[in-house]
Amino acid sequence: MNDPSSPRHGPAPAAQGLCGPPFCPRHEHISRRALLKGGLATAAGAVVANWGGLFNSQSIAAEAKQRAKRCILLWMNGGASQIDTFDMKPGRPTAGPFREIKTALPGYRICEYLPKMAQQVGKLGIIRSMRTQSPDHPDGIYHMHTCYKQSERMPHPELGAMVAKYLGQEDADLPSFVRMGPVGNAGAGYLGPRYAPFSIDRGGKLPPFTSPYLPAANEERRNELLRSMEAEFQRENPADPYESHRVAKESAWRFLRARSLFDTSKDWPAHQDLYGASDFGRGCFLARKLVEAGVAFVEVGQDNYDSHADNFVCHKANMQVLDPAWSGLLIDLERTGLLQDTLVVWMGEVGRTPVINNRAGRDHFIHGWTVVLAGAGIQGGVIYGSTDADGRDVAENPVSEGDLFATIYTALGVDPRTKHYVGKRPIWATPEGSKPVKDLLA
Amino acid sequence: MHPPPCREFPVGPFAGIASIFLCCALAACLAITAQAAEAPVRQAIDAEVRAVWAKEKITPAPKADDATFLRRVHLDLVGTIPTYEEARQFLEDADAGKRDKLIQRLLDDPRYAQQQAAVWDLTLFGRNPPNTEAVRYREPFKRWLTDKFARNEPYDGWVRDLLLAEQDGSESFYVQFNNKPEELAEAFSRIFLGTQIQCARCHDHPSADLSQKDFYGMAGFFVRLVALEQGPLEGGKPGKKYKIGEKSSGDVLFAGNAKELKPGMKGEPVKPKFLGGAPLDEPALPAGFKEPEIKTGVKSLPKPEFSRKEKLVEWATSPANPYFAKAAVNRVWAQFMGRGIVHPVDSFLDDTKGALPGVLDELTRQFIEHKFDMKWLIGELVRSETYQLAGRGAVKEALPKHFERARIRPLSAEEIMAALKTAGGDAEQKSDGVTETYFVRYFGEPVNGQGEFQGGLSEHLFLNNSDNVRAFLRRKKGNLADTIITSSEPWEQRVDRMFLSVLTRRPSESERARFTAHLTSDPKTDALVEEAIWVLVNTSEFRFNH
Numbered sequence: 008m009n010d011p012s013s014p015r016h017g018p019a020p021a022a023q024g025l026c027g028p029p030f031c032p033r034h035e036h037i038s039r040r041a042l043l044k045g046g047l048a049t050a051a052g053a054v055v056a057n058w059g060g061l062f063n064s065q066s067i068a069a070e071a072k073q074r075a076k077r078c079i080l081l082w083m084n085g086g087a088s089q090i091d092t093f094d095m096k097p098g099r100p101t102a103g104p105f106r107e108i109k110t111a112l113p114g115y116r117i118c119e120y121l122p123k124m125a126q127q128v129g130k131l132g133i134i135r136s137m138r139t140q141s142p143d144h145p146d147g148i149y150h151m152h153t154c155y156k157q158s159e160r161m162p163h164p165e166l167g168a169m170v171a172k173y174l175g176q177e178d179a180d181l182p183s184f185v186r187m188g189p190v191g192n193a194g195a196g197y198l199g200p201r202y203a204p205f206s207i208d209r210g211g212k213l214p215p216f217t218s219p220y221l222p223a224a225n226e227e228r229r230n231e232l233l234r235s236m237e238a239e240f241q242r243e244n245p246a247d248p249y250e251s252h253r254v255a256k257e258s259a260w261r262f263l264r265a266r267s268l269f270d271t272s273k274d275w276p277a278h279q280d281l282y283g284a285s286d287f288g289r290g291c292f293l294a295r296k297l298v299e300a301g302v303a304f305v306e307v308g309q310d311n312y313d314s315h316a317d318n319f320v321c322h323k324a325n326m327q328v329l330d331p332a333w334s335g336l337l338i339d340l341e342r343t344g345l346l347q348d349t350l351v352v353w354m355g356e357v358g359r360t361p362v363i364n365n366r367a368g369r370d371h372f373i374h375g376w377t378v379v380l381a382g383a384g385i386q387g388g389v390i391y392g393s394t395d396a397d398g399r400d401v402a403e404n405p406v407s408e409g410d411l412f413a414t415i416y417t418a419l420g421v422d423p424r425t426k427h428y429v430g431k432r433p434i435w436a437t438p439e440g441s442k443p444v445k446d447l448l449a
Numbered sequence: 450m451h452p453p454p455c456r457e458f459p460v461g462p463f464a465g466i467a468s469i470f471l472c473c474a475l476a477a478c479l480a481i482t483a484q485a486a487e488a489p490v491r492q493a494i495d496a497e498v499r500a501v502w503a504k505e506k507i508t509p510a511p512k513a514d515d516a517t518f519l520r521r522v523h524l525d526l527v528g529t530i531p532t533y534e535e536a537r538q539f540l541e542d543a544d545a546g547k548r549d550k551l552i553q554r555l556l557d558d559p560r561y562a563q564q565q566a567a568v569w570d571l572t573l574f575g576r577n578p579p580n581t582e583a584v585r586y587r588e589p590f591k592r593w594l595t596d597k598f599a600r601n602e603p604y605d606g607w608v609r610d611l612l613l614a615e616q617d618g619s620e621s622f623y624v625q626f627n628n629k630p631e632e633l634a635e636a637f638s639r640i641f642l643g644t645q646i647q648c649a650r651c652h653d654h655p656s657a658d659l660s661q662k663d664f665y666g667m668a669g670f671f672v673r674l675v676a677l678e679q680g681p682l683e684g685g686k687p688g689k690k691y692k693i694g695e696k697s698s699g700d701v702l703f704a705g706n707a708k709e710l711k712p713g714m715k716g717e718p719v720k721p722k723f724l725g726g727a728p729l730d731e732p733a734l735p736a737g738f739k740e741p742e743i744k745t746g747v748k749s750l751p752k753p754e755f756s757r758k759e760k761l762v763e764w765a766t767s768p769a770n771p772y773f774a775k776a777a778v779n780r781v782w783a784q785f786m787g788r789g790i791v792h793p794v795d796s797f798l799d800d801t802k803g804a805l806p807g808v809l810d811e812l813t814r815q816f817i818e819h820k821f822d823m824k825w826l827i828g829e830l831v832r833s834e835t836y837q838l839a840g841r842g843a844v845k846e847a848l849p850k851h852f853e854r855a856r857i858r859p860l861s862a863e864e865i866m867a868a869l870k871t872a873g874g875d876a877e878q879k880s881d882g883v884t885e886t887y888f889v890r891y892f893g894e895p896v897n898g899q900g901e902f903q904g905g906l907s908e909h910l911f912l913n914n915s916d917n918v919r920a921f922l923r924r925k926k927g928n929l930a931d932t933i934i935t936s937s938e939p940w941e942q943r944v945d946r947m948f949l950s951v952l953t954r955r956p957s958e959s960e961r962a963r964f965t966a967h968l969t970s971d972p973k974t975d976a977l978v979e980e981a982i983w984v985l986v987n988t989s990e991f992r993f994n995h
Contacts, residue, residue, distance in 0.1 A: 160632060197898025198897055198898070199903040200894065200904075201897075203907065216910045217914065221980075228967075228970075232981065233984045233987050233988065236984060236988050236990075243841055244841055244995075245845060246857055247845050247847055248847045249857070252989045252992050252993075255903075255905060256904065258909075263910075427898060428899055430899070
């Protein structure tokens with residue numbers, strides 16, 4: 008993975024001052040981070056994934072592979088229909104008008120509007136047996152981002168924040184949790200603002216307050232003066248909050264220097280055919296760029312699947328955007344060597360009812376729906392669980408929110424039973440009893 | 450009436466006059482300290498804290514210097530830093546009793562009430578209250594609470610009014626939990642009884658003596674409350690007015706351990722039961738009683754046959770309540786000292802004694818004896834040596850376990866805005882491109898679940914690049930930047946003024962030299978001065994109260 012001929016290790020644009028995987032040999036970061044992690048685990052009192060053999064140089068390469076893991080979440084906002092995508096019911100009253108097509112996996116068929124994804128099925132771990140608890144939008148969005156119920160009013164962190172904490176680089180130039188489009192609603196919760204999502208738009212447009220109002224020379228001049236103040240103060244006041252303040256300031260400065268990485272105007276035209284000319288496609292391309300640059304978690308939302316009326320019009324249009332974007336992302340990740348380290352999750356907050364309502368719509372459904380995983384840690388070409396003949400309920404191997412998250416965390420090398428405290432109350436990354444789906448794990 | 454010592458005075462030519470004089474003096478003196486026949490409670494605080502240090506072999510920080518104390522007590526009591534003039538006057542004042550005088554002045558400052566109300570408002574609502582739309586705009590509530598502090602109403606009194614929710618503006622606390630008696634019971638117990646009971650919502654507490662029945666017993670007190678819409682707020686403000694009604698019937702249902710629940714299980718009604726106490730003695734409803742239907746748009750309910758709310762308030766705010774006064778004292782202690790004596794402040798279920806059991810008991814006893822006088826309590830705390838320790842020391846934690854140095858707490862979003870305004874030196878500054886919601890968004894929740902500060906990217910991007918911050922710093926007629934630029938004093942003195950205005954202290958030698966060099970490095974002084982002030986407001990020293 009450190010092959011210098013790989014496109015990820017092209018010459019670094021010196022002016023950017025970037026220091027991330029694309030520009031320096033990755034193992035240097037990894038070994039340093041490994042030591043950092045070892046220290047952090049005890050200081051925070053939290054259980055972290057067991058990295059093993061931190062000081063064993065022979066295992067560094069293996070460690071590097073594990074620790075470089077990233078995650079991209081493709082968020083199907085509103086809830087995509089399982090019956091019209093990956094769990095079709097041909098010939099049944101719930102089937103709807105879409106036809107099936109063959110996939111790369113003999114005997115497995117998916118919707119005719121996902122022809123490119125049909126070719127990628129060998130990379131996918133498909134769970135057709137999601138049985139979940141939160142049937143609506145705000146609560147479902149929360150639940151499927153945190154694997155806990157919103158009604159508990161406990162500040163649970165999103166998957167992205169958890170991944171940022173355990174897989175993000177302490178000294179990265181870019182935020183560890185970036186998101187775009189319609190996405191999660193829980194934020195970093197009890198993990199704290201350090202792991203908060205950084206929201207951009209799918210074209211790469213940055214949020215407010217990311218453009219300096221001073222000329223660069225003046226910026227640098229005032230920053231230097233601040234650095235000298237902080238250094239003098241902290242020599243006599245070596246307390247944690249001061250250090251955290253100083254470190255956050257430094258990371259904001261690094262971000263401001265590196266922010267041109269979010270600009271896709273130059274390289275998008277060359278990738279438009281692969282990802283499809285859509286906002287969502289462009290967001291997927293940017294996600295690929297970001298994980299390549301070392302960002303631990305990127306979420307890209309696609310709106311809007313909430314088709315209580317005209318479900319088929321809605322889904323046809325959405326799939327025509329989704330199919331090239333998702334398949335393009337998988338192809339691009341594979342050809343840049345990133346797929347083995349990058350978990351790609353496809354999900355929304357709910358599925359859609361098998362019954363078609365009188366407005367040709369499908370409503371929210373939580374008794375048997377589909378989530379798809381691919382990439383890092385996932386066994387491709389696996390179809391897990393099933394629904395009954397009409398898709399009215401799970402027929403075998405139900406998977407809960409907690410089971411799904413335990414699977415995701417395990418695939419990423421994060422302990423699903425990682426424990427944190429809110430006040431004195433212990434909280435685990437996944438609820439008690441959650442089990443990873445072993446059949447899906449590579 | 451003369452106090453007894455007068456009779457023992459010696460007889461002599463001037464004895465009569467002397468004794469009259471002395472007796473008057475004594476009487477006056479006694480009148481002033483009428484409640485304080487015993488030593489001030491702050492001495493008890495300092496004695497026990499010192500004993501802990503001796504036992505733990507800890508060398509505490511020295512006493513804070515005047516500048517440090519001045520900034521700290523200003524932020525804690527009135528929610529902003531002192532102005533340049535206030536800082537200079539205080540530092541130059543040679544009066545040995547100047548700290549006491551300052552404390553008294555700040556306790557009497559109108560901003561004292563605003564600041565304490567702001568602290569309690571955040572405790573009662575947090576940054577993301579439930580039923581957000583209904584309580585996001587709650588100026589009437591804030592005014593109501595500020596008025597309580599302005600009158601120094603006893604703690605038990607204003608909490609009673611809050612929980613009865615019959616005064617204009619007081620309703621919002623309940624409105625956020627409308628139709629959620631379980632969440633209300635959690636919030637009530639956490640805030641006013643210092644006890645987290647929410648774990649017992651789903652299962653009996655594994656270690657402490659708290660069952661699910663106890664939890665639902667508390668929820669039973671709140672299940673009959675209804676928030677009734679009264680129409681829009683005056684003056685076209687967002688949000689609505691509410692009244693709190695109480696029904697005569699209705700119970701919470703309890704079905705058992707959450708893990709064993711099956712869909713469709715309804716559960717049994719649970720009668721109200723006081724936390725750690727007896728079930729509520731409740732008369733049966735009159736035979737044939739039928740709860741009137743609450744129609745949409747109804748604005749008030751008749752007084753209930755029997756008010757559970759009143760019974761709860763009576764129990765909760767009684768001096769005999771085992772949690773109420775203690776939890777309050779501990780919470781106010783944590784507000785000023787960083788950690789609670791029992792820490793976190795809502796963990797009385799696991800620990801009733803805490804780090805300084807004697808102090809907690811004595812403060813509680815005297816708080817009750819002083820009729821829940823908040824100003825007395827706060828005055829005692831900030832006058833203690835413990836509060837007035839320096840902020841320096843080897844210990845790295847923000848909140849040292851044994852109170853061996855001052856705590857380090859991040860300024861709240863509101864304090865940052867107020868401090869920027871004070872530092873910037875433009876008292877009239879109002880809208881001027883400054884949006885409060887941005888400050889709340891970027892500075893509102895700076896800690897993780899353990900209460901530890903975490904610097905965030907968004908906070909710094911905002912500080913670095915936003916006109917909302919710049920508005921306070923850039924030159925404007927009469928403000929700090931303008932004063933510095935137009936001054937004819939030597940640059941060293943102007944640097945002193947800048948430091949006093951922003952950090953409430955004079956610069957060190959090296960700081961003075963560095964800033965002077967910066968400010969004279971270019972003929973374009975305006976830009977340099979703005980940069981220098983920006984640097985000071987971006988320091989750790991400005992970000993925290995220490």
